[in-house]
Amino acid sequence: MSRYDVLIIGSGLAGLSAALKLAPHFKVALVTKQELLDGASSWAQGGIAAVLDGADSLDDHARDTHVAGAGLCDDAAVRFVVERGRRAVEWLVSQGVPFTREDGGEEGLHLTREGGHSHRRIVHAADATGSAVQTTLVGRVRQHPNIEVLQHHIAVDLISGRRLGTGIPDRVWGAYVLDRQAGRVKTIGARHTILATGGAGKVYIYTTNPDTASGDGVAMGWRAGCHVANMEFIQFHPTCLYHPHAKSFLISEAVRGEGGLLKLPNGERFMPRHDPRAELAPRDIVARAIDFEIKRHGLDCVHLDVTHLPAEFLREHFPNILQRCLDFGIDITREPIPVVPAAHYTCGGLVTDLRGRTTLPGLYGLGEVACTGLHGANRLASNSLLECLVFADSAASDISAAGPVEIPKLPDWDESRVTDADEEVVIAHAWDELRRFMWNYVGIVRTNKRLERARHRIQLLQEEIHEFYSTFRVTNDLLELRNLVATADLIVRCALARKESRGLHYSRDYPDTLPEARNTVLVPPTDTTRGTQRVALVP
Structure with a gap:
């Protein structure tokens, strides 16, 4: 059995940030299914929402978040996050993240605008913010002596006191983890365990998510006894590139924020018929509008047109999107981009508090795996990376303030009664x-x-x-x-x-x-409820 102070499962922005904040004082194990850069955070194009402009305000950011969340956002969580936006961005800058600056200089960060936002408040690194942030933090994680990275490992299940039997405190003590290359299950004990496994986009056939987004954290937490909330709220990104060879490539919200227009194949705009905000309406409205038009006209896709914008502007602000589309024979400076909606973000998840704690002692949930109350019934664009940073910091602070606990002896994984599969x-x-x-x-x-x-x-x-x-x-x-x-x-x-x-x-x-507005909260079965789970609608 391996022992650590903190076990972090998942290597997206939430997991990496938590690891770096904990490593100065704790021995950390960071488990990732593939390579460190293969999670959904690396794919984020748009950026990080934060109030940095004098014309903007925390009240406006909070209000935009509540409007997008359709009345279901928790106000305490919203305030907690938006008030910490500037500090989160400043921390990333201190880590060396190369954000885009105004006019290419060093005076200030360039801010863009996305659907649902009333101001320009999106900090970004061109149109590949997630990649820039992840690459920077991965470099720092690899250099830290207190962080042990376990790549090509996938968690099997959490180890809880309930699973261990009587006499053991009912808290999470680590996890069983499969070494994918060696083909054996390891037992990893930890005083504190963090689930930062991302979302569940791969539950749908069309998704913008990487192959790693298989709902692992929510499923493991549920099996261990965590409460789960609001899983019905799956965000479908309105504009995923429609091409037979373009797997999971989204066209950033910022493209519409900078003037991109949604059109039918005949060149007619349709968003003004669906919402007065047109292309700048929140994602759920835009996705439903596109779905409606596709079904109404029997289309395979609609078009996102940016040909009216200067070619140099597109090359400067969307270099990766421009090049990716060129790879598929689409010159976005001359022709519209074919797009369809695709599953993008899981707004629900494990119920957590403002310190990232789940309903099970010793277990934290960070990022897309968690239901913090920030997103409500619909996530506001670019609030997700901000949420990762804020709650990674609060969870790290909570763990640092916790008293010492002794990890009990954990049983090894038992394979004595199983065989190799005969039909994969x-x-x-x-x-x-x-x-x-x-x-x-x-x-x-x-x-x-x-x-x-x-x-x-x-x-x-x-x-x-x-x-x-x-x-x-x-x-x-x-x-x-x-x-x-x-x-x-x-x-x-x-x-x-x-x-x-x-x-x-x-x-x-x-x-x-x-x-x-009420939250949908699922409570898992226990020994006393005879296998039945409860569903509660909670204000």
């Missing part, structure tokens, strides 16, 4: 089936009938996967499929519980928004 094709088929019916039945527009169909298929898949998991040795694909199905089940259960349309959840059976 079962996993591939189940993976494809899940992602297709989730897209068809639990997508941008939902009905009770579609949701019930999805729930029935999920139950069948859960039975198959449980049998497979109990019989064969674990593999990366099996673990991800197990987590995706668990996450899909949580999404559907939350969606069925919400009898209204709000934010990212739009139901044809309940098209109106109820006067009181």
Whole structure:
């Protein structure tokens, strides 16, 4: 058994930031499924929202966040985050992140604007902010002697006191982790464990997320006994590049913020018909508008047109998007970009407080895996990276202030009654089936009938996967499929519980928004509840 002060599962912005803030005083293990730069944070194009302009204000940022969140944001969480925006950006600058400056100089950070924001407040590094931030922080993590990086490792499950039996405090003591290259499961004990595993975009067949976004943290936390909230709110990014060879490439919100226009194939704009803010409406409104137009006209995609903007401006502000599109034969200075909506961000997750603590002692949730109350029913653009930074800092402070705890003896992973799988094709088929019916039945527009169909298929898949998991040795694909199905089940259960349309959840059976905003909170079964879980709608 390996022992650490802190085990961090996930190497996106939340995980890296927490590791760097904890490393001066603690021994940290950082677990990542692939390489350090392979998570969703590296793919973030837009930037980080923070109040840095004198014409802007914390009240305006908070108000924009509440409007996007459709009345469901927790005001304390919103205030907590926006008030710490400047400090978060200053910390990244101190780490050496090369943000874009005004006029290319060193005087001040260039601020752009995105949908839903009333001011220019998006700090960015051209159109590849996530990559710039991640590359900088990864360099610092690799140099720190107190951080041990375990690449090509995937967590199997958390180790909790309840799992260990009587006499052990009911808190999280680390995790079982599969070494993907060696093919064996390690036991990692930790005084504190942080889940920073990202979202669950791969539960849908069309997504902007990397392959690592398989809902691992939410599923593991749920199995361990954490409360989960608001999983019905899946944000679909309105503009993912539509091309047979363009896997998961999104066209940043900032493209519309700088004047990009959405058009039908005949060149007609359609967003003004759907919302007075037109292309600058929040993502859920834009995504539903595109979905409506595609279905209404029988289209494969719509077009995002920036040909009216100067070519030099596009080359300066969107160099990566311009080059990526050129790679597929699309010159965005001369022709519109074909786009479709795609699953982008999971607004719900493990219920956490302002210190990043879940409902299980010893376990923290940071970033997309957590439901902090910031996003409500719809995330405001570029608030996600800010959330990662703010809560990584607060969790690190909470861990630093905690008293010492002694890690008990943890049992090794037991493989004595399993064998190697005889038919891996079962996993591939189940993976494809899940992602297709989730897209068809639990997508941008939902009905009770579609949701019930999805729930029935999920139950069948859960039975198959449980049998497979109990019989064969674990593999990366099996673990991800197990987590995706668990996450899909949580999404559907939350969606069925919400009898209204709000934010990212739009139901044809309940098209109106109820006067009181309530969170959908799932409470997992315990030994005393005989396997039944509770669903509560909490103000």
